[in-house]
Amino acid sequence: MGKLIAATGNQAVAQAMRQIDPHVVAAYPITPQTDVVEEFASFVSDGLVSTEFVPVESEHSAMSTVIGSSAAGVRAMTATSSQGLALMWEMLYIAAGLRLPIVMAVANRALSAPLNIHGDQSDSMGARDSGWIQLYCKNQQEAYDTLIQAIRIAEHKDVRLPVMVCYDGFIVSHSLSGVTLLDDDKVKAFVGKHVPLYPLLDSKNPVSYGGLVLFDFYFEFRRQMVDGMARAPRVIDEVAMEFAEISGRHYGRYEKYKIDDAEIGVVVLGSAASTSEVVVDELRAKGIKAGVMRLKSLRPFPREELAKELGHLKALAVLDRADSPGALGGPVGLEVRSAFFESEKRPKLINGIYGLGGRDTTPEHIASVFYSLQKIAEGGKVEEPLFYLGLRGGKDDGRQSEAAIAQARAAGQRA
Amino acid sequence: MKSEQKENPGASAKAVAPKEKPGWADVPIGAVVLEAGCGVEYETGEWRSERPVVNTDKCINCLFCWVFCPDGAVIVENEKFKAIDYYHCKGCGICSNECPAKVITMVEETKFQEANGEASAAVQGNGNIKAKTGGKGE
Amino acid sequence: MAGNLKQLSHKPERLASGHRLCAGCGAPIIVRQILSGVDGPLVIANATSCLQVTTSVYPYSNWRCSWIHSAFENTAATIGGVEAAYRALKKRGEIDEDYKFMAIGGDGGTFDIGLQSLSGALERGHKFVYVCYDNEAYMNTGVQRSSATPFGAWTTTSPVGEIGQGKLMGRKDLTAIVAAHRIPYVAQASPSHWKDMVTKAEKAFNADGPAFLNVISPCVPGWKYDTELTIKLAKSAVDSCYWPLYEIENGQYKVTYRPKEKKPVVEFLKPQGRFKHLLDPKNKQLLDNLQAQVDRDWEELLRKAGEG
Numbered sequence: 003m004g005k006l007i008a009a010t011g012n013q014a015v016a017q018a019m020r021q022i023d024p025h026v027v028a029a030y031p032i033t034p035q036t037d038v039v040e041e042f043a044s045f046v047s048d049g050l051v052s053t054e055f056v057p058v059e060s061e062h063s064a065m066s067t068v069i070g071s072s073a074a075g076v077r078a079m080t081a082t083s084s085q086g087l088a089l090m091w092e093m094l095y096i097a098a099g100l101r102l103p104i105v106m107a108v109a110n111r112a113l114s115a116p117l118n119i120h121g122d123q124s125d126s127m128g129a130r131d132s133g134w135i136q137l138y139c140k141n142q143q144e145a146y147d148t149l150i151q152a153i154r155i156a157e158h159k160d161v162r163l164p165v166m167v168c169y170d171g172f173i174v175s176h177s178l179s180g181v182t183l184l185d186d187d188k189v190k191a192f193v194g195k196h197v198p199l200y201p202l203l204d205s206k207n208p209v210s211y212g213g214l215v216l217f218d219f220y221f222e223f224r225r226q227m228v229d230g231m232a233r234a235p236r237v238i239d240e241v242a243m244e245f246a247e248i249s250g251r252h253y254g255r256y257e258k259y260k261i262d263d264a265e266i267g268v269v270v271l272g273s274a275a276s277t278s279e280v281v282v283d284e285l286r287a288k289g290i291k292a293g294v295m296r297l298k299s300l301r302p303f304p305r306e307e308l309a310k311e312l313g314h315l316k317a318l319a320v321l322d323r324a325d326s327p328g329a330l331g332g333p334v335g336l337e338v339r340s341a342f343f344e345s346e347k348r349p350k351l352i353n354g355i356y357g358l359g360g361r362d363t364t365p366e367h368i369a370s371v372f373y374s375l376q377k378i379a380e381g382g383k384v385e386e387p388l389f390y391l392g393l394r395g396g397k398d399d400g401r402q403s404e405a406a407i408a409q410a411r412a413a414g415q416r417a
Numbered sequence: 418m419k420s421e422q423k424e425n426p427g428a429s430a431k432a433v434a435p436k437e438k439p440g441w442a443d444v445p446i447g448a449v450v451l452e453a454g455c456g457v458e459y460e461t462g463e464w465r466s467e468r469p470v471v472n473t474d475k476c477i478n479c480l481f482c483w484v485f486c487p488d489g490a491v492i493v494e495n496e497k498f499k500a501i502d503y504y505h506c507k508g509c510g511i512c513s514n515e516c517p518a519k520v521i522t523m524v525e526e527t528k529f530q531e532a533n534g535e536a537s538a539a540v541q542g543n544g545n546i547k548a549k550t551g552g553k554g555e
Numbered sequence: 556m557a558g559n560l561k562q563l564s565h566k567p568e569r570l571a572s573g574h575r576l577c578a579g580c581g582a583p584i585i586v587r588q589i590l591s592g593v594d595g596p597l598v599i600a601n602a603t604s605c606l607q608v609t610t611s612v613y614p615y616s617n618w619r620c621s622w623i624h625s626a627f628e629n630t631a632a633t634i635g636g637v638e639a640a641y642r643a644l645k646k647r648g649e650i651d652e653d654y655k656f657m658a659i660g661g662d663g664g665t666f667d668i669g670l671q672s673l674s675g676a677l678e679r680g681h682k683f684v685y686v687c688y689d690n691e692a693y694m695n696t697g698v699q700r701s702s703a704t705p706f707g708a709w710t711t712t713s714p715v716g717e718i719g720q721g722k723l724m725g726r727k728d729l730t731a732i733v734a735a736h737r738i739p740y741v742a743q744a745s746p747s748h749w750k751d752m753v754t755k756a757e758k759a760f761n762a763d764g765p766a767f768l769n770v771i772s773p774c775v776p777g778w779k780y781d782t783e784l785t786i787k788l789a790k791s792a793v794d795s796c797y798w799p800l801y802e803i804e805n806g807q808y809k810v811t812y813r814p815k816e817k818k819p820v821v822e823f824l825k826p827q828g829r830f831k832h833l834l835d836p837k838n839k840q841l842l843d844n845l846q847a848q849v850d851r852d853w854e855e856l857l858r859k860a861g862e863g
Contacts (some may be wrong), residue, residue: 062672066626071640074641211625213615450616456614459573478561507578
């Protein structure tokens with residue numbers, strides 16, 4: 003079934019876009035997303051798609067163009083990273099508010115300043131309140147699979163919200179991996195024909211998009227948009243099941259790895275989940291009951307499910323590849339912490355910020371987190387609720403230095 | 418092109434205007450307005466402090482008043498001036514100022530209504546129906 | 556070519572009455588005239604502006620053709636997306652009808668914040684007509700200066716005070732900037748000259764590529780004049796050569812209306828409160844400067860049109 007190729011995350015994403023063959027793709031190049039645009043442009047040039055490719059002059063125009071196309075009544079896609087996503091900011095909210103089922107690939111990258119081109123999730127984390135569905139992928143295969151599913155999720159009549167498919171810059175976007183592609187006709191059949199709702203290109207039924215909506219109606223429209231998000235989990239799950247039937251690959255809104263019988267665990271998004279799984283295997287071999295909860299769907303956030311699945315843990319670390327300066331912790335940390343508020347059974351919780359600007363997060367780093375968790379699980383006391391993983395500069399004010407990591411690790415090994 | 422449904426999940430724009438406003442589950446998705454040109458239901462004639470009164474006997478049907486009207490409030494029928502749509506005329510006076518035959522006089526609204534009664538104030542001529550719909554659509 | 560008014564009166568009104576633009580506003584006159592120059596299915600993208608907010612107060616819309624507003628600075632990109640969608644559907648045989656596309660914004664949305672998006676869409680060759688209704692300041696937010704505001708004009712951000720005497724800089728020649736994109740059709744028009752306007756609209760909609768119309772749009776509260784003078788002022792702008800009517804068709808400049816007698820610019824300024832201070836004898840130099848700018852631009856235009 004399908005065809006195994008060696009592909010980077012960007013190439014896998016571009017292949018998915020080729021097979022989806024959307025009516026319109028408008029995009030602007032930015033590292034680390036650039037290859038998506040280049041590959042797709044070559045598909046257009048080679049006649050492999052019938053897409054109108056609009057090589058816009060900015061990301062703001064990229065999002066504006068796909069908004070115009072989607073409202074016109076066609077399937078429209080784009081891709082970006084970092085500053086590009088930041089430049090789109092205004093239009094992200096508009097795409098969601100107009101309920102346009104746009105699908106966008108985001109190769110996650112740090113935000114300036116200082117300028118940095120490498121992977122972290124600050125860019126899409128900042129867009130988490132924009133009304134977009136956000137799905138974070140662990141590897142190249144999942145980025146490919148998820149992009150195809152995203153079309154169905156976005157366009158579902160109960161949802162009608164744009165979807166962001168996020169994958170880590172460079173770690174996933176640029177590294178080669180085996181990716182199994184579905185047959186073109188299978189993808190075509192899976193995504194189906196685009197059925198527009200209220201297209202501008204319907205001269206018999208002219209419609210107006212984007213009017214001025216004042217205090218008498220605005221609130222209702224925003225609430226209605228939230229309802230689209232509330233209906234999304236069921237749709238995401240249904241689409242995932244259907245996709246599993248044609249591909250043999252299934253992804254949940256969250257993925258558990260040895261967490262059910264674990265005593266300590268981490269919550270993590272994206273590629274760091276793979277690293278965490280390796281560490282868990284090592285720890286399990288030593289008899290330490292560790293597990294991983296990978297959160298795929300940040301929006302909608304599976305609050306009840308996480309509280310239920312993780313409530314039995316003695317200690318939990320949420321790892322954030324983005325920070326929220328001045329807040330209690332990173333964005334995912336805040337949300338997971340909130341998810342437990344109404345639970346009687348809940349673990350001790352710590353929150354680590356890791357990997358900003360592409361800083362390597364090694365198995366040793368992850369292991370050090372588990373050893374800290376072990377200490378907390380034994381002693382029942384949290385000394386550092388917020389820490390920085392793999393940061394130079396010594397231990398002060400909530401940061402965990404390299405020395406502290408080594409110390410924690412040594413303590414863990416003794417245990 | 419064919420679209421999914423013409424049936425709105427919520428109420429139509431017309432149905433929601435202006436009194437009973439629907440709850441969040443019943444408003445149309447994405448605030449899209451499905452009834453083209455329904456804004457004609459909103460009457461701007463109340464803004465007017467002066468009204469154009471046309472001496473139709475002397476009108477030369479040049480239609481300058483029509484082409485220069487910001488509000489589409491000059492009703493033309495069979496290539497001739499028919500009436501002023503007072504439901505929408507804001508009383509700017511451009512028609513009067515541009516009329517080459519000088520047959521449009523701006524009259525103070527209060528004085529006009531004192532002299533003619535409010536009931537007669539809506540439309541001059543007999544273009545009632547068209548006036549209410551603000552001219553022909555597509 | 557544009558017919559006479561009797562013929563035009565048969566065209567459907569695509570902008571319904573009941574919009575909430577000020578009494579005497581130039582913008583809807585422009586829209587009505589331009590839309591009488593296009594037949595068949597049409598999609599309009601509207602930049603955030605007076606025109607946009609007053610024609611779309613929910614649950615109403617005053618548009619009888621499909622219409623979209625997404626933001627302020629991206630109207631050209633938005634209509635480019637609609638037009639690309641149309642081309643994609645045509646290519647796949649999924650649409651039969653022939654559509655036209657128009658974008659419209661004020662000078663703020665065109666000269667300033669939307670210039671990049673406009674330039675990009677023109678360069679990419681989307682087939683659409685961009686209309687700038689140029690009322691020479693940010694009127695929707697209450698009269699702030701833009702790069703279309705003329706030299707000497709009062710606005711709330713170029714106020715007249717002890718030292719300040721209105722805007723110190725001249726306006727940007729956007730028509731020339733657009734023409735530099737070498738698109739098939741560029742023109743300047745005025746609602747006072749309806750036939751010229753409708754003819755230009757027809758040419759623009761039939762151009763083989765992007766087209767641009769820059770249209771002067773008198774603004775009652777922003778220019779500070781009496782509501783009935785809108786068309787008179789627009790005409791006065793043309794007769795003083797403050798706002799010459801011309802077109803650039805495939806690179807060829809042509810003056811489409813040459814006043815028999817070029818009036819002094821002061822005749823255009825006089826009825827407008829925003830220029831009141833320029834009539835003060837102490838500001839004679841400023842007034843002379845403005846006249847000199849108008850003269851310079853007019854002569855340059857005549858040279859470009861081979862009439863100099």
